[in-house]
Each structure stands twice: as structure tokens, then as C-alpha cells.
Amino acid sequence: MNIYPKKDFNIKDVRASLKPLSIAGVMAKLMDTFCAGTFLIAYALELKASYFEIGILTSLVHFGNLFQIPMAYLIEKYHYRKLLLALSHVVARAGLFATSMLIFFSTKSWVVEALIIIYAIRYFSGRAGAIAWNSMIKDLIPNKIMGSYFANRMKYQISAGIIASLIGAYFIDFWKKSYPENAIYAYSFIIFVGGIFAVINTLIFMKVPEPPMKSSKETEGMSFFVKFQAPFKDKNFIKITKFLCSWNFANNLAIPFFSAFLLKEMDIDLFTISCLNILSQMTNVILLNIWGKIADKYCYKSVLFTTTPLLIFSVFLFIFVDFSQFKPVLTPFLCFIHLLIGMAQAGITLSTTNIALKNAHSQLASTYLSANSIMVSFSSALASIIGGSLIDFLSSHKSFEIKFFGNVFHMTNASSWDLLFVISILFCFISLYFLKKVSEKGETSIKNVLQEFIFIFKNKVKNNIIFRIKYKVASLSPFEYEEIVFIDPINEQKTIKKKRKLKSFKSRKKSS
Template identity: 25%
Template sequence: MPAVTYQTLLGGPFLTGYLLYLGAESGMIGFVLAVTTFFNIIQILTAYLVQRLQYRKKAMIISTALNRILWGTTGLIPFVFDREWWIPVFLVLYSAAFIAGTVSGMLWTSVISDMVPAKVRGRYFGIRNTMLNALGAVVLFAGGLILDWYPGGKGFLILFAIAWVAMAANLPLFFLYPDPPFERSKETRFWPMVRKPLSDQPFIKSTLFLGGWLFLQTLVVPLYSYAMLDVLEISYSVVSMMTVSQTAVMMIGFYVWGNLNARFSNRTLLFWTLPLIAASSMAWGLLSVLPVIPVLLVSHMLLGAGVGGFNQLAFNFMIGDTPKGDRPMFIAMYSAITGVAAFLGPLIGGQVFKLLLDAPEWMQHYGFQLLVGVLMLLTAWLLGRRVLLGGKQAAL
């Protein structure tokens, strides 16, 4: 719960708003939103080194502490550095924070997959994510109000102050985690260990497809907040309400997808999340005929239903459809491939938004989102069915 509190206040629309306050433009915002996923490549080396650990818990706590401390320190930038250094220093601290976060994330995924029995995994994570996203919705709403009441630096200082308290409360809780026995891979050499997930055809085909999908998705979805705040010039409170509506639908979706996962395979359900995400992006085209607020509400509700299911099912795919002893390397390979794709998406998307500054107004407001949504729908229908629903892996 404290982790969700600080992640909500320092991420999402608030991260975009903070970057705008520091003086970033769309290309830089796209880079910041993308760079964290690029660091997932480090997980491959981490998965190899973790085989030499006697206890995963200690390494997880150290890397988690570094992530929290470095990320929280970004809130001090306006008070310590001259304005011309704000963005460069933020990039250094934020990048270092998420290098540590990449290591802790892989270790946490490995530990939690051993903690939660496979037969209840789908339902457990459905209930868990529903509860945490309920909290996230409340924090989002409160954070939006704070920034509207106290615009500029004062508002962000309040958000960071709350986040610092949440981080301090979060870290001691990791000491309460159990440290379940670690089943190591039978392979001890680096390259043979890397080749195992690469030679697993159903796994690697699905992973490559999901990487391509995430590239298309992240061209526009991470920049929704930028489009609302800077292009459509909507207030923080309204943007927060959009994200709250997305989170509310996501909460319901977590429970529904979790229960469905007890009956249907991860790959089958993953496929059916794709049209919902595509429809979210395509819905921006309704701005041509309908008022802004209803259109954005529909878009974010569709996104909540789709992305919530996608993230949960992709997580279950990583930890449930992979061999236990080699799971860290499978997780790392999935994270590396999809991470590179999700790095390129916002990076290119941010540059496209920058180029659209001289384009017709309709193209700035919804044209790019509509085009990418159509491409996502075609990709899901033409490739997704073959990869995720084809052959024995599509068995229900």
C-alpha cells in the first residue's frame, strides 16, 4: 500500500506534470517515460548472477532501497540546483533509480512466484491488484486536487513529501517477506542459460509478438497525460479524474480477468485484451464529433479494462508458463525484449508529438492516436490470433 502511494504520486500524470514544471518538452518526456523499460535488459545479467545467491531476499531489499532513495531525491532538484541543471540531474537520478528498480523487480517477481501457489495465482493477483488500485484511485484524485490548489513548485513539494513518508513506511515491510527455497537452474554457464528461453518456441514467439504490440501501444498510451495537459490544456484535477476512472475499471477488470484465468489459458485471455487497448486509442477520434471530457472518459475506461488484464496476464504468463528452475532467465528475457520495444515506443511517440506542433489542429488532438489505434487493431487480428491462439498453446 505505501508502495502504490508513492508510485502513484511520482508517476503517471504527476510525473508528466513534474517534467513540464522542470522545463521538459514532449521529446524529453517521451524519453523519460521510455528509458525505465530499456533498463530491463539488465535483468538478463541479474538472472544469471542470481543463480549464485544463497538468499534472494537480501539482494532484493538492497536494490529496492536504492530505487526508493534515488527516485525520492528527484524531488529536491529545484531546491539544490540551478534551473539549467534541473533536467540533466533528473535524468541521472531517475535513470539510476530505475536501474536499481530493474534488479529489485526481477528478484521480487522470482520470490513472489515461489510464494503464491500456481492453482490460486490468477485469483490471488486479481484480488490483490483490485485492492491496491482502489488505493491508487484515491491517491490519484487527492494528488490532482493538491496540484490544482497549490500549482507549481509548492504542489509538487507536497506530493514528494507524502511520497517520502510512504517510501519510509514501505522499506521495512520487505523484511517481513519470507525467503522461500530457490530452485536453481541446472545450467551454470551464461550463454547456455540465455539460450534456454530463446529456444523455447511458444515462449519466444509470444514474447516477440507482445514486444511488437507494446511498441505500438507505447507510441501513444504513455503520452495520454502529455496530450491532455499540454495539447488539450486540461487541468490536473480533470486529468486525475480520467486516470481514476481508468483505475476503477482496471480494478473490476483485475477481478474478472483473475477469475477467467482459472478457466482459460494466459495466452487466450491475453489476446482478448488487445482489441480493448486498440479501441482506447481509436476512441480519441471521437473528439471530431463529441465533447472532450466524455471522449477521454471512454478512452480511459477502455484502457483500464485492456491494460489491467494485459499486465496481469502477461505477469502470469511469465511466472506460470515457464520452468521453475530457469524462471529468472525467462522473466529476464521477456522483460528485456518487451522493455526495448516499450523504450522505443514513447521515445518515437514523443518526437511525433513534437513534429505535430505545426500540423492541423485535428492531427495534434487525435489524429496520431487514431492512426496507431487502427494499426493495433489490425496487428491483433492478423498476427495476435496466429501467435496467441494458434496450435496447442491456445487450448482452453
């Protein structure tokens, strides 16, 4: 296990790194599923946290990106990305085990503040390490396979997250029914298990060789502060950052509170909420490869212009969730909303994750990405705090009035969430204005993207049906074929070997 850059790094190391990176990604997803999102919010609610405190808790992951500035400085100075990442992981992983121990202090008045402090340390350390990871991946994964590789990697991650969400939610609901007075212990156990997956993630990633940092005459001899100014002089990168800032602000006003809204206001159990999230994630998995291929053929901007309106429409539909007319069909209605969210998030998550990575200067990747992350994170964190504060304020007033251009609107406690969703939608439309100004090679119209999407989707379904027919026909034959297919991920060369042999008696009996 070498924690220093490999001087003789070559194409064989790239091939050898792809599988461990995917496995490490799955472990990271299991950690995030158990230690963040719905389970963390439910744990905080069990500890009697307010919406404002939940807003702070969800904002910490974004504020943590501010620590990427000193990390970027250390990377540029020492070029030891893997070592710095390992050190940040040690601190971040320790915070998860400390969080699981808070159940022994659940009656204390300071327990929620302790949870926030522990997660602040965890996110500040973990997000600082993220810039080392991004910079290393930029040099490790070739651009021509980046979209399809990360689409496949995210597919495995989401699949693991689906299974983990289902198991975790079932375990918590079962524990609550069996031991209603000690329900909080179930959340503690889930977070502890997430910590174990986090440790496994670090151990696997440490086996991935680190490529040496790229340098050129253009950047050689430049001070860190001069390098850090470079992203702010890149007009197109600034446009990308403006879009990501506005988009993340709009989303973090409302989306982090969806689970809290369904748990507390709609009184829906955790297992049902997890099933809804699983439906969204399954849709995400099915469509990720398609969006990855479209992004490789065209660009991430075109994918974003196609998928963002779908997510905006999904947030709009959330306004009608608490309408009494929808009570009889609430579950199917929520399923439909989460289906749309999954379809949209498949393209949005892939594109927003990689658009900055793709357009960053190759010799200044760490400074470009840290500058982008800091600005985006600040807007996201601010949105989470504003969203939580707004919900607490509106919930504390049974009714109030809003004056708008001489018109008076009477608002009730129930409609306070609707107001939050409407504000989020308005900011989403503003972000699309900034996206329009971004320039990226391979831009095309929404019509072309949709045509390509339908074409790939049809072929995917068609090939699946043909495969099943061929398999059925082959099962009637007295012979069986052993086929080995190898696809080189770098040059995309395909090698197929077939070997025919007579079926055994047991195989014939099964096929008949």
C-alpha cells in the same frame, strides 16, 4: 527480519506471506502513483521539459530492465534474491528523495537533464531488483491460486491508487490556486510523500520469508550463459515474447502521452485528468476478479484476445477528442473512453503480467523472465522515444504533406496527434497476429470467454442483491448472528462458524 532463504520453508510460510505481500503491493502502488505517471509528467512540464525529454523519461523504466541480466547472473550464482532486492531498493528509493529536492534548482538550465539522470539511476536499480522479486514470487505463490490472488492484490493496489490520485490532484490544484507562483513545490511534496511510501514498502517486504530456489538435475551444473540461452530455444516462450514486444511497442507510442495531450493541448486541469484516470481504475477494480477467475479457468491468451480489441477501439476514439463537434460533450466523451480503457486494462494488465510468469521454466525462472523483460523493455523504450520525437517534430511544423500511393494528405499541427494514434493502432493489430501464434493450455474462443464473463458478472450482481435482502430481513429479527468465515487460500477449504444471540436494545433501535 531474515534476508536469507528459509531452509525449512513450508505451506504455513506461504499462507503467512500472502497478506504482507498485498500490503507491500499497496505501498508500491502509492509510490508509483505519486512518483510516476501523470504527476511525474506534470512535474517535468513544470520544469520546461520537451515532449522528446518526456519520451526519454517514460522510456527509462523500460531501459532499466537491461540491468536484469547482471542481476539474473547474481541470482543464479548466489541464490540470495531477497538480499539483492533489498540492495536495489536502497538505491532506487534514494532517487525519489533526490528528485523532490530539484525544486531548489528549477531555474537552472540543467534541471531537466538532472531529473532524467536521477530517474535513470532509480529505474536501473529498481528494475534490476524486479527480476529478483519475480523469481521469488514464482516459487512462493502456487500456480493454482496465482490468477485469483494477483487479481485481488491488484484490486487493492488500484483502489489505493484511486484514492491517492484524487488526493494528490486535489492538493496540487488547491496549491496552484493558493500559491500560483510556487506551483512546482506541490509536485515536489507529492514525490517526497511517494518516497516515504516506497520505504514502507521495502520494510514490509523484508518480513516475507524467501523460499529456497528450486533446482533439478536438468539445470544443476549449467553455467549462467547456458541457462540464459534456454529461453531463446523455447519456441512457445519466444512467441509470447514477440507478442509482448509488439504490444508494448504499440501501446508506448501513444498511451504515455495521453496525460500530456490532455494537459497541454486540450488545456484540461490535473484534477479532471485524475478523475478520468480514477474512473478507468474503478472499472478496472470491479472487473479484475472476474478476469482473474476466467484466466484460472481458461488461460491468459483467451483473456487477451477478448480485451485487446477494446483497448484498440479506445485509442481510436482519442482521435476525435480534439474535434470541434465534440467540444460540448467533451467531458462525457472522455469519461466513456476511460471507461472502456478500464474494462480492457483489467484483463490486459493481469494477463500480460502473468502470461510469461506462468509459462516460464520453473527451474530457470530468473533467466526466462529477465530475457523476456529485456526484449519487451527495449521495444517499449524505443516506442516512447519515437513517440516523443514524432510529436515534437510534427508540433514544430504548422502544416506538412504525406504522400501515400500517389495520394497527397495535407496534415496540420492539430492532426499530428491523430497520426500518432493511428500508427499506434496499426501496431496493435500486428501484435494480435503474434498473439494468435502463442499456444497455452486451456485456450478457448472469445465467445466462451464472454459467456463466462457475463455469467460471473450476473452472479456477482445477483449475490450482492441477495446479500442486501438477507441483511434487511435479518435486521427485523430479534436475534443477530455472528458469522466467521475462513477460506484457506491454498487448498480452498471453507470454514463457517455461526453464533446466535439476542440483540441488544441499541441494536434493535437501530434496525427499527
